[in-house]
Amino acid sequence: MIRIITSLVFFICGLAFAQSPSQYEQGMGKAMGLWKEGKTAEATAIFERIASVEKTNWLPNYYVAFINTIEVFKSQDKSKAPAYLDKAQQALDNATAISPNNAELMVAQAMIYTAWIVQDPMANGMKYSSKAMEQYYKAQAIAPENPRVVFSKAEFEIGGAKYWGTDTKPMCAEIERSLGLFAKFKPETAFHPSWGLDRAQEALKNCGK
Amino acid sequence: MKTVFTFLVALYSMSLLAQTTISGKVTDNKGRPIEGANVFIEGAYDGTTSDAKGDFTFTTTEKGNQTLVVTYLSFETQRTAIVIETYQPQTLKLRESVNTLDAVVISAGTFKAGDNSKVSALKPLDIVTTAGAAGDIIGALQTLPGAQIVGESGRLFVRGGESDETQTYVDGIRVAQPYGATANNLPTRGRFSPFLFSGMTFSTGGYSAEFGDALSSVLLLNTTNEADQEQTNLSFMTVGLGASNTQKWKKSSLTFNTSYINLEPYQKVIKQNVDWVKPYQSLSGESVFRRSFENGLFKFYAAFDYAMFNLNQKDVNSVTPLNVDTKNNNFYLNSSYKGSFGSGWSIQTGISFGFSQNKIGLDVNDLNNRENASHMKLKLTKKFSDRINLTFGGDYFITDFDETYKDYSFGDFTYGYRNTIGAAFVETDIFFSKKLAAKVGVRAMNSDLLGKSTVDPRVSLAYKTSKNGQVSVAYGDFHQNPKQDYLKFHSDFNYEKTTHYILNYLYATNGKTLRAEVFFKDYKDLVKYDSNMPLFNSQYNNNGYGYAKGLDVFWRDNKSVKNLDYWVSYSFIDSKRDYKNYEAKVTPNFVANHTLSLVGKYWINDWKSQLSVTNSFATGRPYDNPNETAFMNGKTKSYNSLSMSWAYLLSQQKILYFSVSNVLGNNNVFGYQYANSPDLAGQFQRQAITQPADRFFFIGFFWTISQDKSKNQLENL
Numbered sequence: 001m002i003r004i005i006t007s008l009v010f011f012i013c014g015l016a017f018a019q020s021p022s023q024y025e026q027g028m029g030k031a032m033g034l035w036k037e038g039k040t041a042e043a044t045a046i047f048e049r050i051a052s053v054e055k056t057n058w059l060p061n062y063y064v065a066f067i068n069t070i071e072v073f074k075s076q077d078k079s080k081a082p083a084y085l086d087k088a089q090q091a092l093d094n095a096t097a098i099s100p101n102n103a104e105l106m107v108a109q110a111m112i113y114t115a116w117i118v119q120d121p122m123a124n125g126m127k128y129s130s131k132a133m134e135q136y137y138k139a140q141a142i143a144p145e146n147p148r149v150v151f152s153k154a155e156f157e158i159g160g161a162k163y164w165g166t167d168t169k170p171m172c173a174e175i176e177r178s179l180g181l182f183a184k185f186k187p188e189t190a191f192h193p194s195w196g197l198d199r200a201q202e203a204l205k206n207c208g209k
Numbered sequence: 210m211k212t213v214f215t216f217l218v219a220l221y222s223m224s225l226l227a228q229t230t231i232s233g234k235v236t237d238n239k240g241r242p243i244e245g246a247n248v249f250i251e252g253a254y255d256g257t258t259s260d261a262k263g264d265f266t267f268t269t270t271e272k273g274n275q276t277l278v279v280t281y282l283s284f285e286t287q288r289t290a291i292v293i294e295t296y297q298p299q300t301l302k303l304r305e306s307v308n309t310l311d312a313v314v315i316s317a318g319t320f321k322a323g324d325n326s327k328v329s330a331l332k333p334l335d336i337v338t339t340a341g342a343a344g345d346i347i348g349a350l351q352t353l354p355g356a357q358i359v360g361e362s363g364r365l366f367v368r369g370g371e372s373d374e375t376q377t378y379v380d381g382i383r384v385a386q387p388y389g390a391t392a393n394n395l396p397t398r399g400r401f402s403p404f405l406f407s408g409m410t411f412s413t414g415g416y417s418a419e420f421g422d423a424l425s426s427v428l429l430l431n432t433t434n435e436a437d438q439e440q441t442n443l444s445f446m447t448v449g450l451g452a453s454n455t456q457k458w459k460k461s462s463l464t465f466n467t468s469y470i471n472l473e474p475y476q477k478v479i480k481q482n483v484d485w486v487k488p489y490q491s492l493s494g495e496s497v498f499r500r501s502f503e504n505g506l507f508k509f510y511a512a513f514d515y516a517m518f519n520l521n522q523k524d525v526n527s528v529t530p531l532n533v534d535t536k537n538n539n540f541y542l543n544s545s546y547k548g549s550f551g552s553g554w555s556i557q558t559g560i561s562f563g564f565s566q567n568k569i570g571l572d573v574n575d576l577n578n579r580e581n582a583s584h585m586k587l588k589l590t591k592k593f594s595d596r597i598n599l600t601f602g603g604d605y606f607i608t609d610f611d612e613t614y615k616d617y618s619f620g621d622f623t624y625g626y627r628n629t630i631g632a633a634f635v636e637t638d639i640f641f642s643k644k645l646a647a648k649v650g651v652r653a654m655n656s657d658l659l660g661k662s663t664v665d666p667r668v669s670l671a672y673k674t675s676k677n678g679q680v681s682v683a684y685g686d687f688h689q690n691p692k693q694d695y696l697k698f699h700s701d702f703n704y705e706k707t708t709h710y711i712l713n714y715l716y717a718t719n720g721k722t723l724r725a726e727v728f729f730k731d732y733k734d735l736v737k738y739d740s741n742m743p744l745f746n747s748q749y750n751n752n753g754y755g756y757a758k759g760l761d762v763f764w765r766d767n768k769s770v771k772n773l774d775y776w777v778s779y780s781f782i783d784s785k786r787d788y789k790n791y792e793a794k795v796t797p798n799f800v801a802n803h804t805l806s807l808v809g810k811y812w813i814n815d816w817k818s819q820l821s822v823t824n825s826f827a828t829g830r831p832y833d834n835p836n837e838t839a840f841m842n843g844k845t846k847s848y849n850s851l852s853m854s855w856a857y858l859l860s861q862q863k864i865l866y867f868s869v870s871n872v873l874g875n876n877n878v879f880g881y882q883y884a885n886s887p888d889l890a891g892q893f894q895r896q897a898i899t900q901p902a903d904r905f906f907f908i909g910f911f912w913t914i915s916q917d918k919s920k921n922q923l924e925n926l
Contacts, residue, residue, distance in 0.1 A: 023254050042258050045247035048280060049256045052249065078719065083283040130915075134438050160861070 024054060028191045031063070040067050051094065058102065059191055061095035064088070065108050066193075072115040081119050088112050103143035104193045107152050110135035114156060132156060147181035148193065150174055151200045158203075172207035175200055229293050232266040234300045235259045235279055238642075243303060246281040251288070269293065279303060285595060307595055307640040313673040315648050317683035317713040317726070318415035320353055320763075321408075336403040339808055340821040341852030341870045343907065346409070346430070347388075347399040351825070352806040354726075354761035354778040355413035355426075358827045358848060359799045361879040361898050363396030364388055366799050367413050368730060369757025369784030370425030370707075373692045377428045378420070380508055380545040385563040385582030385608065387428075389491070390516045390537030394879075394898050395483070400514055400539070404442075404453060404466055405497050407433040413761070414709040414728055415683030418634040418650030418667045419588065419600065424689045424707045424732075432497050432510055436462035440915035444468070447475050447908045460501050467494035475906075483901045484530065487519035505548020505556075514539040525884045525896045534570035539563075553592035557602075560585045578612035578625075580693075600650075601635040612697055624745060626696045628658040636667070644673040656690050658700050663688040677718045683711040691736045694743050703751040706733045720768030730757040735788035741885070755786030755794065775809040795841040798880055801827035801848070817858040824851045832880045835893045848877045862913040867906075874903040 027050045035043035044067050051060035068088035072081045089112055096105050113132035116124045136153040143149055154174035161168045182197040235246040242263025249256020255269035256278075269275075272293050279287045284303040306312070320331065335349055342348035347365055350356055357366040364372035377387035379401070391397035408431040420427045436455045444451035451468035472488040493514040500507045516537045521530035545559030561584045569576040588602035611625035636650025648669045655662040667685035674680055688704040690696065708731045716723040735753025740746075759782035767774035781803055787794040796802075804827045811820045829844040837843070854868035871877075881895040888894055 027254055041245045045245075045249075045256070045258045045280075048247055049249040049254055052251050052278065053254055080282075087282060130438050166861075 024050065024057075025191075028059070032191070035063075035067060040071055043067060048091075051091070056098060058095040058099040058105065061091045061098070062105060062108060062193070064091035065095060065112070069108065069111050069115050073118065078119060081115070085112060085115055088115075101142055103139040103146050103149050106135045106139035106142075107148050110139075110152065110156065129160070145181055145184075147178045147185050147200070148196045150181055151178035151196055151203070154178065155199075155203055158207075168207065172204065175204050175207060179204065227272075228268040228270050229296065230266060230268050231255075231277070231291075231293075231296055232264070232298045234298075235263045235265065235281070236300060236302055237284070238302050238304055240302075243281055243284070246279050246284075246303065248277065248279050248301075251276040251278045277301075305643045307643055307646075312640070312643045313646045313671045313679050314715075315646060315669050315671045315681055315683075316679065316715045316724070317669050317671070317681035317711045318412050318709070318728075320350075320411040320413070331409070336409075338810055338819060338821055338854075338856065339823055340854040340868060341823040341825065341850065343398075343868065343870065343905070344403060345398045346401055346403055346406075350411050350428070352776070352778060352808050352823060353411065353413075354763050354780040354804070354806075357780075357782075357799060357801060358804060358825055359879070360396060360848065360850075360877060360900060361394045362799075363391070363398060365426065365428065367426035368728060368759065369755075369782055369786075369797075369800055370730075371692075371797075371799065374423060374425035374689065375428060376420065376423035376426075377430070379430050379510060379543050379561075380432055380559060381419075381429070381557055381588070382543050382545055382559040382561040382586055383582075383584040383606065384541060384543075384561070385580065385584075386539055386541070386565045389514065390518075390535055390539075390567065392518070392520060392522065392533045392535060394522075394882075395901055400493075400512065400541075401430060402466060402468075402495060405432050405464060405495055405510075406430045413726075414730065415667070415669055415685050415711045417648065418636045418652040418665065419602070421604070421632055421634070421652050421654055421665065421687070422606070422630060422689050424687050424705060425730075432508055433499075434506060434508075435499065435501075436464060438915055440913055443912045443914075445910045445912075447906070448472055461499060463496065463498045465494065465496035467492075479902065479904075479906060481902045482899060484521040484523075485518070486521060486532070486534075487517070489516065489518040491516035502548065504550060505546060507544070507546045509542070509544045511542040512540070523896060525882050525894055532570065532572050536568045538566040540565075553598075555590045555592070557588040557590075558586060573617040575615040576612065577615070578610065580611075581607075581609040583607045596640040597637065599635070599637045601633075603634070604630070604632040606630040606632075610693060610697060622745070624697050626658060626700060628656060628690065628696065630654060630656045630690065646671045654688060654704075656704070658696065659690065659702055659704065661703060663704055663706075678714065678716045681711075681713040681715070683709065683713070685709050695736050695738070695749060698743060698745045698747070699749045702736065702749065703734050705735050705751070705753075707731060708733075720766065722763070722765045724761075724763040726761045728757075728759060728761070730784075732756060732786060732788075735786065737788055738790055740790065753786065753788030753791075755784065755788060757782060757784035757800075759783060772812040772814065773809065774811075775807070777808075778804075778806040780804045792840040796831050798831050798833070798841070801830050803828045819856045821854045821856075822852070825849070830880060833883070834881070834895075835883050835887075843881070845878045845880060848879075849873075849875050850877065851875075862915070864911040866909045866911060869907075870905045871900070871903060876900075876903070 027046055031043045031046035044064055047060045047063045051064065054060055065088040068084045072084050092105060092108055092112065099105065110132040113128040117128045136156065139149045140153065154171040158168050158171045161171060178200050182200060187194040235243045235248065237243055244259060244261045244263065246259040247256065248259060248265045250269055250271050253269060253271050255267055255271060257265050257267040259265040275291055275293055277289045277291045279301050281303055283306050285306050287301060287303055289301065331349065336342060336346050339349045339352060347363065350365060351358055355368050359366050362372060365375045366372050367375055377384045387399055388397045389400055410429040412427050414426065416427050436457050439457050440455050442453045449468060449470035453464065453466035455462060455464040469492050471490045476485055476488045491514060495512040498509040517535060519534040521532050524531045541563045543559065543561040547557045549555040563582040565580045567578050585605045586602065588600060590598055590600045592598040607629050609627045614622045632652060632654040634650060634652040636648065638648050640646045650667045652665045652667065653662065665686040665688060669681060669683035671679055671681040687707050687709065691702045691705060710729045711726060713726040732755040734751040735755065736749060736751060737753045738747040738749050759780060762779045763776065765776035782800060783802065784796055784800050785794045786797050807824045809822045813820065827848040829847050831841045832843040832845060833841045834843040850871045851873050852870040853872055854866065857865045859865055877900055879898045881897055884894045
């Protein structure tokens, strides 16, 4: 009996003490799950709530920005794009304020610029492509071995090179190099960005075609 | 033992019981449910997403005073203070965000060139890719409705107004001498290279109380806030050379831009209608320094321009042509700061100084003048919410002008003036809803030289009529000091005055824009004088008056045909004035009743080329024939000019650019100059005022050197 009570007491106390970190992990885990299921609005909502608590953690804001940007690439409806991108930019600005010199955030920023380019290449192409490249160069200087930096930069450059008919071999070599980096890459926690390997493999398949 | 256990269980259940349920409904302001809104307690993990009926329910362990937050894409985030223990289910109404792109915009009278703004008529790129504009900002604006084509001037003439009825501003600070040096009846260009500017607003009337001392129009140019990257641009042109370089540091950047233009080699090859002794030569440069602070941005802009030319101008009044030898020195600097402070406050302040010196030899006589012009400005804005803000501030202008005419036979005449103008303005922007917005302001001005004050009310309203359409109206009074040509001889004047009434309809969908505007302008107190031209001994008064009314239509479409972007501008204007030395109220000689511009740009992917075609047409302009009794009764033949350009991208950073203006070589006549006295047969002889050359050819090679290799100078061509 005593044992049961003791364990129950420990259980309750444990619950009370462990509440704060576990709630974060629970929330993040749930949001990641919803996102994988394609429930992006719900996932964003949870990340947003987490961001309102975790004022010194850049990750929830990062995911709000990232999901809303990806939404623009996936969606056929162009009219909603500015609203998504504004939301993404706001969240990213919050994240950058928390963590100013962060290569992952720079990659996300470059992706927001790329999304603007996709909306209206004629009007936005020139302006945002140099802004995007600037982010990639900055990210590269901070984290030259980050696979997402290496891959995203190469993928962005391939777009331009294909158009100009210049050689894409150097970029393909970079994508290949990123595969090795992906294999070596260990995210700090389970919730730190770790995406990209499948996309890099896909991009490499299309290389040289 | 049992009691302890019961106690513990009770404690545990109590902690379960301490969870409070928060529920309610989220709707828009018309009561329609919103699905997918994020409802949560700020600073807690507790929250949920509203369902299809807008209903939400969640439990929280938080206590006491909390903030309930509701967010939803393109709606304003709502924060409600609640007390958890006494919370009752409630309906939360969200308001659509007025910051979104589909909110109503005040558009009467305004053309914008910028990014992501639906009222943008032009994109920054257009300044330079428009055939016939030749990289001149003013040239590109002349393809918009409301601007007249006045080929012998090259300046902006807006809606029946003269060119000096437009004021130009860089970063909110006035530019006293926006145009380059030129001789009588030869077109000039704007001094500013499009290279350094990212945003532009061209107002053809009804503009904000922030700006004044301009009867017709303001042109607002903004230098880029941030340099994209370090780069070097080189230009090799048939008319000269140019180079620019941008350096970037952590918080600041510096761009400088310099060019040397010499038309001599070109004019040796291509026949000119003007007898140049020494063709136009200039050395000019601009530089911008930007420094960003945590809450603000400081910019310093400086430009210099040294130009000289010498030509023999035919004059119907003399057997031998008049030799004009001009040397112009111009310097402009402008520093501005824009920042935010406190809660919702922002400040914009700056100072500019412009210096211009002309040394003009007219045969054996000399005309020398010098102008110093400064502007100081302070503007404060308080944002009360996303929907209401209040702007107020003041301007202080100082102009100092001296001129000496050295007559070979009669000696020197020296004259000039000094004027200081103080102005104050206050204005508020109010969004009543996403559909209805208003801007109401008033501006007061006092000129030291005239010794008089004015108060100008300005009002504009915009209402969204459908998903893509909106109607705007604008009304305003505008006062301006009489122009330099008069003030240098005489100062006992009143302000010249206009009142604008504008009705605007704007329809914008993705890639297509229709803008139609009708306007009426009432001119009062215009300056009149009683001599051939304004002189020191002329009799002046403010008894002139007039009107201008008309219709402007603009249509732009870059969606219907792939890779084709085109626009059509049409202006109809009916304007009459009795001013200057006019004998009666007539249509002035710079007004053409109908103006039509067609601009097309076609991108050929396989050739990596952009072809651009511009056709400008205007009906004939009046001129006065002293051989007839009726005043200003003549009319020139209509004007037409077809221009083409071809930009070829050799590689991503190397561009070859060809352009020809007036391809068809139309002999356009802008007016006639008549002799001051009749010949022996009693007839006044005349000579036509025509183009300096039938066509203008241009070939340039533009090379950008930068780290990322993606940027090029297409936007500067």
